[in-house]
Amino acid sequence: xxxxxxxxxxxxxxxxxxxxxxxxxxxxxxxxxxxxxxxxxxxxxxxxxxxxxxxxxxxxxxxxxxxxxxxxxxxxxxxxxxxxxxxxxxxxxxxxxxxxxxxxxxxxxxxxxxxxxxxxxxxxxxxxxxxxxxxxxxxxxxxxxxxxxxxxxxxxx
Amino acid sequence: xxxxxxxxxxxxxxxxxxxxxxxxxxxxxxxxxxxxxxxxxxxxxxxxxxxxxxxxxxxxxxxxxxxxxxxxxxxxxxxxxxxxxxxxxxxxxxxxxxxxxxxxxxxxxxxxxxxxxxxxxxxxxxxxxxxxxxxxxxxxxxxxxxxxxxxxxxxxxxxxxxxxxxxxxxxxxxxxxxxxxxxxxxxxxxxxxxxxxxxxxxxxxxxxxxxxxxxxxxxxxxxxxxxxxxxxxxxxxxxxxxxxxxxxxxxxxxx
Numbered sequence: 449x450x451x452x453x454x455x456x457x458x459x460x461x462x463x464x465x466x467x468x469x470x471x472x473x474x475x476x477x478x479x480x481x482x483x484x485x486x487x488x489x490x491x492x493x494x495x496x497x498x499x500x501x502x503x504x505x506x507x508x509x510x511x512x513x514x515x516x517x518x519x520x521x522x523x524x525x526x527x528x529x530x531x532x533x534x535x536x537x538x539x540x541x542x543x544x545x546x547x548x549x550x551x552x553x554x555x556x557x558x559x560x561x562x563x564x565x566x567x568x569x570x571x572x573x574x575x576x577x578x579x580x581x582x583x584x585x586x587x588x589x590x591x592x593x594x595x596x597x598x599x600x601x602x603x604x605x
Numbered sequence: 606x607x608x609x610x611x612x613x614x615x616x617x618x619x620x621x622x623x624x625x626x627x628x629x630x631x632x633x634x635x636x637x638x639x640x641x642x643x644x645x646x647x648x649x650x651x652x653x654x655x656x657x658x659x660x661x662x663x664x665x666x667x668x669x670x671x672x673x674x675x676x677x678x679x680x681x682x683x684x685x686x687x688x689x690x691x692x693x694x695x696x697x698x699x700x701x702x703x704x705x706x707x708x709x710x711x712x713x714x715x716x717x718x719x720x721x722x723x724x725x726x727x728x729x730x731x732x733x734x735x736x737x738x739x740x741x742x743x744x745x746x747x748x749x750x751x752x753x754x755x756x757x758x759x760x761x762x763x764x765x766x767x768x769x770x771x772x773x774x775x776x777x778x779x780x781x782x783x784x785x786x787x788x789x790x791x792x793x794x795x796x797x798x799x800x801x802x803x804x805x806x807x808x809x810x811x812x813x814x815x816x817x818x819x820x821x822x823x824x825x826x827x828x829x830x831x832x833x834x835x836x837x838x839x840x841x842x843x844x845x846x847x848x849x850x851x852x853x854x855x856x857x858x859x860x
Contacts, residue, residue, distance in 0.1 A: 458736030462805075465729025469806055471681040471717050488737065526689045528627060529682045532811055537737060539810025542801045544835065548843035566813075574817035 452492060459488035459537050467533055476529060479519050483534035487512035491538050505569045508538045509576035517584045531577065540569040606643060607702065608666035612659055614706045615639040616671045619650075619657045621688050621713055626680040626811075629654065629819055629827040635692050642696050654819075654830035678769075678834070680811065687712045720760060727756035727806055734802035744795045744802075747787045751803040754783040773807055773841035774848075780804065781849025800846060807842050809835035 463484025464477060472480050490511035494504035512534030520527040547562035619636045632652045640648040640661060651658040660670040691708050694700045700708070718726070731752030735745040758779040762772040780803045788794040813835040820828030 455737060458733045462730055462733035462737065465726045465731075465733065466806070467682075468718050468722055468726030469730060471683040473683045473686050474717070476686075525686050526627075526631065528631070529686055532680070532682065535814060536810065537734075539808075539814055541805060541808030541810035542738075544810070544813060544839040545801070545804055545808050545843055545846070548836075548839045549847060552843055552847045570813055570817055573814055574821055577814075577818060578821045 452489070452496075455492055456485050456489045460485040463533050463536055466536055470532065472529060472533065473525075476523065476525065479523065480530055480533035483512055483515050483519065483530045484537055486515045487534045488537040501565075502568045502572050505538045505540075506572040506576050509535055509573040510580065512538075513577050513580035517580060535573055535577070538569070538573065540566045540573075543569065606665075608643075608645070608661065608663065608669055610702050610706065611640070611643050612661060612669050612671050614702050614709065616657055616659050616673050617706065617709050617713075618688050618692055619652060619659075620673050620675060621684050621709060623652065623654075623657060623675045624677060624679070625682070625684040625688075626678060626815075627685045628815060628822070629824045630822050632657070635688070638696055639692055642698075652827075654827040654834070683717050684712055684715070687715070723760075724753060724756045727752040727759075730806050731755070731803045734805045735798055738798045738801050740795050740798040740802065743791060744798050747784070747791065747794055748799045748802040750787065751780050751783045751799060752806070755780045755803060755806065770837060770841045773838055774845035776807055777804060777842045777845030778849040778852075781846040782853055785850060785853040804842055804846065807838070809838040812838065 460481045464481040466484075467477050467480045487508045491504050491508035494507045495501070499507065513531060516527050516530035516534050519530050543562045543566040547559050547566055550556075550559035550562065615636045618639065619632045622632045622635065629652050633650045636650045636652070636657070636659060637648060640650070640659070645661045645663040645666065647663065648661045649659070656675055657673045658670070659673075660668065662668045688709065691700065691705050691712070695702075695705045728749045729752075732745045732749030735748035740748065755776050759772065759776045762775045767775065781800060784796060784799045784803060787799070788796045812831050816828050816831035816835060819825075819831060
């Protein structure tokens with residue numbers, strides 16, 4: 449239990465730092481960090497529930513995208529701002545690095561293991577993001593006369 | 606109505622978004638909304654990860670085409686957000702073309718966080734990511750210090766106007782050296798966790814994921830371009846770390 453709290457807090461502050469590197473608008477720093485914490489919380493809960501890392505990445509991205517889309521609606525900002533931060537803790541950066549690192553170290557079997565892991569995790573995350581994107585697009589009115597704030601995730605309106 | 610100014614404004618909005626790392630469909634959407642607002646008869650927008658093409662044709666305006674090549678990328682969510690606001694206001698009719706242009710010029714030059722803030726960002730990112738990668742408090746501390754080294758080297762490489770590959774390679778070379786040095790001084794340091802957390806600000810996870818998003822959206826060319834970008838960055842980071850480790854061993858450091 450304590451471990452979960454520490455990990456979630458760690459994700460919050462790590463994403464806070466990363467948000468500065470990504471030039472997140474100051475008023476959204478709290479929300480982007482929250483998005484990262486939600487994503488990581490979902491990830492460790494899924495792992496603790498006995499899911500595979502790929503399933504955990506899927507569920508984590510699902511939670512982070514739902515959170516991001518909701519916050520983007522409320523704040524009237526592009527969803528990317530929150531989504532990028534939300535998926536960062538689970539993004540397969542370390543596996544891409546390991547894949548290329550073992551390639552340089554002349555260990556092709558380890559390299560291809562991490563390549564496949566990268567593709568699986570990235571694919572699972574993209575699928576989750578795609579599902580939530582499509583769901584929220586269903587709730588939007590088609591282009592034309594929209595009410596103010598109706599299209600939180602889109603560009604004009 | 607000055608159609609040339611309108612197209613220039615729309616392309617500038619798109620260019621800022623593309624440089625800042627927005628998705629291709631969002632860029633095309635923004636530009637075509639701005640153009641449609643002015644009521645031109647026919648407009649076409651085509652954006653790639655490396656450039657934007659816009660053309661309008663109208664009985665009053667004739668045919669106007671603008672091609673914009675974009676060769677640098679650095680994620681800046683504040684600019685995406687600000688351009689989004691400008692385009693919303695413009696589409697609601699609260700802004701003229703000239704006002705929008707002036708606002709976009711201001712956004713393109715705006716710096717929200719200076720070097721000091723970026724340093725804090727690097728240290729927090731690397732330090733706290735160590736927790737997520739199973740580090741203990743001493744590993745977090747070490748990762749934070751390595752992150753500070755990375756911030757200094759990254760800033761120096763940017764001032765020297767090195768290209769992206771060299772910037773990433775220089776940064777990861779320095780962080781690998783710093784991490785090896787620290788694990789010599791502090792016995793029992795989780796070196797793997799320290800290095801993996803320290804490369805987190807560099808690794809192209811976001812680029813890779815947005816490459817897959819673009820592909821699923823049907824923007825195949827930008828999807829492939831972004832995937833290639835991710836591979837190049839990963840190559841730079843991995844070769845930097847590899848070279849740093851090798852150089853440290855050659856200098857007689859015990860791993």
